[in-house]
Amino acid sequence: MVTSLPQGVGSNDIGLDRGQLGQTRMVQFERQGPYILLKQLNTQYRANTTDAAEQRAVAEAFADSVLWQGKVIEGKPDLVAVNDLVLNDLHGVSSVLQQTEQGNYRLDLSRSVILPKGIKSFEKNADVDVQLTFKGDVAGTQVAQVTPDGTLMSVRMRYSFVELPDTDYQPRAYHPMSGYLSDEYRDYATPFDQPLVQRFILRHRLQKVHPGPAPSEVVKPITYYLDPGVPEPIRSALLDGARWWETAFTRAGFINGFKVDLLPVDADPQDIRYNMIQWVHRATRGWSYGAALTDPRTGEIIKGQVTLGSLRVRQDYLIAKGLTAGWQDRVAAEKAATALSLARIRQLAAHEVGHTLGLDHNFAASTNQDASVMDYPHPKILLKGNDIDISAPYTTGVGPWDDFAIAYGYSDQGDARTQQALQVDLLADVAKRGLRYIGEADSRQKDASQAYASLWDSGDDPIEQLGKLDKIRTKAIAGFSSVALLPNEPLGELADAFAPIYLLTRYQIDAVAKFIGGTDYNYQSIGEGSRWSYIAPQLQLTGLDALLKTLDAASLTVPQSLLDSLVPKAGNYHATRESFDSGLGAINDPLGMAEVFSRYTVSLLLMPKRLNRVSQASMADSEQLSVTMLLDKLFAATLYQEDKLGLVEGVWMRVNAVVIDEVLATLHDSQTSPEVRAAINDRAQFVIKQLKAKSNRANASLAAHYTWLQQGLAAGLTDAKVKLIPKPLTLPPGSPI
Template sequence: MLLVPTQDYAQRKKKNKRKNNQTSTTSNGLKPYSAVITASAETDEGLFKTHKVKEAYYFELPDSLLNREMLLVSRIAKIPANLGGGYVNAGSKTNEQVVHWERFDTKILLRVKSYAAVADSTLAISKSVAVNNYEPILYSFDIKSISPGGDGLVIDVSKFFTSDVPAISGLNAGLRKRYKVKRLDANRTFINSVKSFPLNIEVKQEVTFEAAEPPSQSRAGTISLQMNHSMILLPKKAMQPRIFDPRVGFFTISQTDYGSMALKSDQKTYIRRWNLIPKDVEAYQRGELVEPVKPIVYYLDEGTPEYLRPYIKQGIEDWQKAFETAGFKNAIIAKDPPTKEEDPEFSPEDVRYSVVRYVASTTRNAVGPSVSDPRSGEIIESDIIWYHNHLRSYRNRYLLETGAANPSARTLNTSEAEIGEMMRMVIAHEVGHALGFPHNMAASNAYDVESYRDSSFTQQNGIAASIMDYARYNYIAQPGDENIRFIRQLGPYDHYAVNWGYRYLPEFASAEAEQQTLNSWIKDKEGDPKYVFGRQSSRFDPASKTEDISNNSIQASTYGLKNLKLVAKNLPEWTSAKTNDYQDLEELYGELLGVWSRYVGHVAANIGGVHENIKMPDQPGKVYEHVDEATQKASMQWLAKNAFNTPDWLVDPQILQNIDHAGYFERLRRVQARHLNSLLSFDRIGRLIDAETFNENYYSASEMFRDLRSALFFELKNRSSSNIYRRNLQKSYVERMEYLLTELPSNRSYSRPGFESGIQYNVNTSDLRSLVRGELKNLRNDLQLARAVARNTVTRYHYDDLADRIKQMLNPK
């Protein structure tokens, strides 16, 4: 109820032509109301009145909403093809900012307020926070008139939404530079619509920029976007926040509190969550399941295909069991969209409604964004976005990753029940994001590798301890394993995280008072891998990798490759032989290379890997521990056999010669080189060198270099000829070594192949370049000896070429 504005607005919106031609004058020389809001105005009532008069749009701001905090959220509603290289989608949020309207003489100022720096208003330092964090003016509007009752200020917002205002623009500085944007074209920029709802204002804006190199339709020389701007009234009193603990995964908001007594500003981080309060607190505290005062409700988009609706609803309501762990029943509900007769005012744009939007787009993706109060982390609204073609990706991976052990996956016409189950779990994953949960990449590391071949285990536990991991299918199960569950599902971690974040604790008057209890819940699960959270950003941790399953990547990838070989052998029979068309074969072969690459990457992550064990000082053990030496050596041997020794089964002429006229060897070289570059990256080698600081017997960088050279150039010792794939890979190695010898790494995320993260050492003064130079000298000597006894001309030329390249690297002058 706190969200309802003080004006006596009806809950129904009213769109009408104004008939009241009132002409009373106002003070300060302003125009009469009737001269601005004319009889022809189209008026919409809600949070405040909005008016359209010919081509102009007006806001009528009541005095009671001046200085009330609102959340201004800008999203891309419609997008040109390939904007951002495919990483920006319709529905992408471009900015989220707290604003408030402020009167200054005859103007209304729209100010941006930040909660990055705070202090209690009763403390003297709050005055310093205010003057050192002065709120910028986003835009200044002239007051055009005053409402007849004297309590409303009329401003023209047309220019604001048709000018190039960076804070609400769909193109950031990086995209403008990338596409060489010149300017916003005012003649092709206009307001599509303005709608007023009880708690929010929605503005749709068409914007067109002149661009020299647009992402698509280059001859047009423009980039056109449709933007949607939501202005949402925030509660007068913020929800009591819950302090974030890194051992449990949640999206967060952060503030710097200058009222702290810690002799410095205090960083406060709160989790993002919905505000669930039980209807009957006493029953809740007795341990009974109680419905929340305001449940989380998701409506389905009216454009959602009928046959998919039951699965989407199931995916949403799968979270009900997890909320029961937190003491709530019916906490999250899925509903069909109401008909016009049932609710003529229903709109997906109304902030009171969260919607699963079904988007007719070729994009293969689904996202679960949400809008939250930056003061407390309270999630106000969220829309799950499902793109139509996303199921194609799941069908393909289902065939490739489970087809060997799962006969029902060996088809392009996957059954509706199986497709529906996949969609159900994707929706459940995206709903998890909308509930505040990030990816938990350690959840798939909770189960033993052999458990994935056990029918009772997989049927009960699925394939990961959380739906929030990127663990989509059981690729470990082997042909002959029966009654296996191949598709993911919610797990014990999800119940644990919902209880930790959502359990109502009325006995505590502050967020700080809750912390001891919340900490005890974490310590109760200490040592159990099912309740471990692994950050997606821990790219150095092999236990927190995407798309992997089990606690043994070597054995899991061995099982995975065994299955993939069987699938590759049968791929033409399961595709082109059925359709009399090679299109699906080409698509699936390309994705099969990607699956192979993922299995290889899971093993490669062990080399130079560091486990991140998020814990507090009162818990035993270290936070960061290097992967043990035996696992790293075994991983290098596995890579030598399965990644760098030519995987001939991937170059099947029955596939390649039916999907393209050329490029056969380059396809394989590209994916092999990706992992070669990953091993030979600045950050990985730096971690190997780092580990020697504490353990001289650790798998050292010099051992890694030596083992890799032996794997890539075994022909030099056994005097055998190398085939085209080996020669290409060997050249890629020499090229990468030159890169390590000569390039300067960035201190931030590196853009070149190799997946480098932030570099934390000086490359020039470390052992890295010494090791590279020494390896190149040894290789050059071996090449010169081997070329004399090379058995064919091409091999001899190849060795000469590599020796000359290395000589040039070592002596560039």
């Protein structure tokens, strides 16, 4: 049994989207006297054996969950009313609203009903749709934005009872280097000298007509269907991108093994046999997802469900418009912006379908010449001569890592021994070719240690790429103008279009920051043989220098001619989450822009776990970057840089305040090690002396600034509440692009 949402809430922040799959539950109906029970079986603990006593020992050791009990209707021994089963919040909507800080919403049964037209039965599944209304005492902020009455939120929920597949399917063991999503259970029938936890990959059933290593037609292809509600030209782009996987399956030996079509007019997407790609609207741009309904016994994917956020393409178009604002040929600029947006849509379709084929993210692929569509790609932007070029923003087709992953998970060699031998060979081959794979857990966190796995970065050399992208940013800012606006938009919207251009290097800064105290390792070997190491000292120093250049006050200062055109919002146009925060009221704040962007870099650089690694690496290797060296270089690049003029001086002063605040925040962070705290305290004492000396030699304005920094730093060493900027301005959102 699985719940889903035929109707979503429409808020990325809440995350209850149209088409969302809920928890998969393996259930059975049981007759107990005059009652029917719906029991969720415990699939996490098993005994894979034919010994009934062993199986019983495990079954009786762990609890099941009775989800519902209904009384058989008198005189009709095979009939029971399930109204109170389905008029229930098994999807967990109330919990999600609470977790997303929308307040306490409760299911209101007086406003909830079973929908007769939503009761359907198909070959493999039976569905019941209900409309559930959730009542809150106070309207949640996000709920109020997407509902007519924020205290009453009504959505459609679906209960699908799905026939389990037959047992002919053979699970395939999970290897951490395989690139697959996985499931697991504990098998108490295994000998004590074998692993208790058994892990298997998630994948579709795909069989050759003629099993074995030779290419063969398939018994039944894996087929995906696109939501017909997608408009052109996006529809064609999505079909093109999703079909990229055809080549990977062909290379793995499956002739016509994968197809993508538009959902036929007479088809019902509720039918569990249809793998769906849905086009989902929200109030704000948000994530797209690739989810799957799987057999909890084996990991077989029963239904793939792709959710594509419709506003994503608008963000890419906005970025492209900003990058091409300086082009003289406006027709070419418009074509280039459209082409970039559709190229991204193709890549997005391939990425999310990849998840529903069982593949996990590979956030290291960007450092391997974009070897996988399972990375998060940044558009490729070049400087050709003195012009910005976006003619090839994204790669086309799946990459070599994707070919490997499909071959590893789906290939059919005819027998188990030959199949396992092929998988060993495939792993050896990717190692020989130097293909990196780093999954979700080691990548998404900004303080993750793996240096070669980041989101939205680009280039085989992230440090070099940051320098290149910074030059492109400078060029884009110099050419930015009102032509970046959409048709009929007032000039007050120009600052929102400028935001992703001003912040263009933010993701590459993420990637380079991971080199500081960074490590390198892989998942290639299960047992002995795999090693990890800190990033080489010179590479860390080069990365640090690249990061510190992004704090240069001149590069953070918006040119006055451009600033003059960033007029306040007009009339009934209002600031949104995409707008720069301002300390000046309605007008745009150039020092505020510098504040939020510099804080982004400095906070990444001073993350406690990052500095903890820097500290321990330097203890083991005196050549490594130390915390003292890092802090000295940071202060030299900011606090000690004088001789600024005009607005640039104001930006420099604001950046200095950010640096002091972030240093103090790290000092008092509970995750910061005592060794790092000692180093911060030592360098802070030195900085206090330097600032005091500078204040005695400077002009009145600089003297006041140095004295203020000195006093704030001194007070903040013992009082964690001290901040030079009590209420920091907020940064416009980045992900997803």
